[in-house]
Amino acid sequence: MLERHGKLLGTIQTAGDDLKERVVKIKITQENVIIPSIQTLSEGQANLLATLAPKNRVEALEDEVAFMKSVVKILSQEVAELKKAQ
Secondary structure: OHHHHHHHHHHHHHHHHHHHHHHHHHHHHHHHHHHHHHHHHHHHHHHHHHHOOOHHHHHHHHHHHHHHHHHHHHHHHHHHHHHHHO
16 A cells, blocks of 8 residues: 555656646746747837827817818819809
């Protein structure tokens, strides 16, 4: 019985050692691959946010464009009427 417990303990220790080795490999991968990738993504997002126009500015420009379209339409109609009158 003591011999079985010794074998079981050895098996558990081997599994524990394997697990520790896998954890170390995961930590190394995380440190060398994953974290730098996340930092790169974060920097890219910061650049996008820095160059992105504020929402209120975009809305103001949309309003201006809509107004200018209506003015162009009215002026085009007036030009067409003037051409007919000639």
